[in-house]
Amino acid sequence: MTSEARQRRLIPLHPLLLILPAATALAGCDGAQSIMAPGGADARVIARLSWIVFIGGALIFALVMGLTAYAALGREGRRHWVASHGFIIGGGIVFPVVTLTALLIYGMMLTGSVGRSATAPALSIAVTGEQFWWRVRYDTGDGGEAMAGGANEIHLPIGQPVELKLRTSDVIHSFWVPSLGGKLDMIPGQENRMTVTAETPGVYRGQCAEYCGLQHTQMAFYVVAHDPQDFQSWLAAHRSPAAEPATDTAREGRTLFIQAGCGACHAVRGTEARGVVGPDLTHVGARRWIGAGMIENTGAAALAGWIAGAQHIKPGSRMPSFDALEGEQLAAIAAYLESLK
Numbered sequence: 001m002t003s004e005a006r007q008r009r010l011i012p013l014h015p016l017l018l019i020l021p022a023a024t025a026l027a028g029c030d031g032a033q034s035i036m037a038p039g040g041a042d043a044r045v046i047a048r049l050s051w052i053v054f055i056g057g058a059l060i061f062a063l064v065m066g067l068t069a070y071a072a073l074g075r076e077g078r079r080h081w082v083a084s085h086g087f088i089i090g091g092g093i094v095f096p097v098v099t100l101t102a103l104l105i106y107g108m109m110l111t112g113s114v115g116r117s118a119t120a121p122a123l124s125i126a127v128t129g130e131q132f133w134w135r136v137r138y139d140t141g142d143g144g145e146a147m148a149g150g151a152n153e154i155h156l157p158i159g160q161p162v163e164l165k166l167r168t169s170d171v172i173h174s175f176w177v178p179s180l181g182g183k184l185d186m187i188p189g190q191e192n193r194m195t196v197t198a199e200t201p202g203v204y205r206g207q208c209a210e211y212c213g214l215q216h217t218q219m220a221f222y223v224v225a226h227d228p229q230d231f232q233s234w235l236a237a238h239r240s241p242a243a244e245p246a247t248d249t250a251r252e253g254r255t256l257f258i259q260a261g262c263g264a265c266h267a268v269r270g271t272e273a274r275g276v277v278g279p280d281l282t283h284v285g286a287r288r289w290i291g292a293g294m295i296e297n298t299g300a301a302a303l304a305g306w307i308a309g310a311q312h313i314k315p316g317s318r319m320p321s322f323d324a325l326e327g328e329q330l331a332a333i334a335a336y337l338e339s340l341k
């Protein structure tokens with residue numbers, strides 16, 4: 001076999017090899033945290049622009065590879081036009097300038113309304129980035145922002161624009177729910193606002209998108225999009241003070257919770273625990289995850305694991321490991337927190 005013939009046989013392997021990394025990367029493009037799975041109007045616009053860029057980029061890549069192969073292996077005497085002055089200026093300068101300018105103008109027109117809304121938002125939610133979790137407050141227009149505090153879970157109604165007031169209490173964080181819209185930084189001393197409209201009920205995952213310290217990668221949250229009626233009943237329940245513990249163990253847990261000093265950092269509305277440093281725990285039993293997406297809130301055992309081993313599970317977070325508690329005390333506190341639905 002001549003070396004030229006060997007080259008001809010090897011060339012077709014190249015596109016196949018490129019599929020491997022592309023397939024691996026695209027495997028992450030589905031599910032609860034993906035721009036390819038839009039659940040809102042803005043996200044659909046971003047997804048459309050992404051597809052245009054991916055498909056356009058792939059076609060141009062294939063064209064360039066085809067021309068490269070032709071320039072190297074095309075029949076001698078015929079392939080010289082690829083090296084002509086006119087073709088280099090046309091394909092190397094005019095084509096990219098025209099294509100990229102058109103893409104820029106189209107992209108700006110398409111995404112001009114992302115993060116904004118033509119109509120007044122139905123609801124305003126203050127989201128504050130903290131190292132390394134998300135403080136959430138529902139502003140219902142009566143100055144009651146603080147009374148419905150939550151953490152790491154943002155509930156909103158579908159079909160209505162919702163304004164998010166993004167702040168930080170420490171360093172720069174970045175708010176990003178790929179299935180709902182674009183990304184916006186949370187900057188010290190400033191309030192950035194964006195409006196999102198969820199269209200499909202569901203649970204969407206968000207993630208801090210700006211490096212903010214040791215647990216930046218573990219700073220996740222969830223957006224729960226409800227039908228408007230469900231949302232109103234959720235909000236009414238969320239604004240109510242903590243439920244009275246129904247069992248002896250949970251009552252014992254509440255006493256221990258206060259005695260152990262948990263209320264210095266955490267609030268449980270309706271009790272003497274009024275701390276503001278850590279997440280509000282008034283309805284912690286109803287949250288899906290613990291520790292800003294660290295462990296699934298499957299019940300008392302998960303909560304006990306977090307209380308005793310927070311620094312093992314999420315080193316660098318401000319929650320200490322309460323590993324000096326005895327097993328029964330820990331179980332009682334966890335039972336109390338689990339009851340806070």
Ligand code: CUA
Pocket residue numbers: 129130132172173174208209210211212213215216217219
């Ligand atoms: Cu907060 Cu990264």
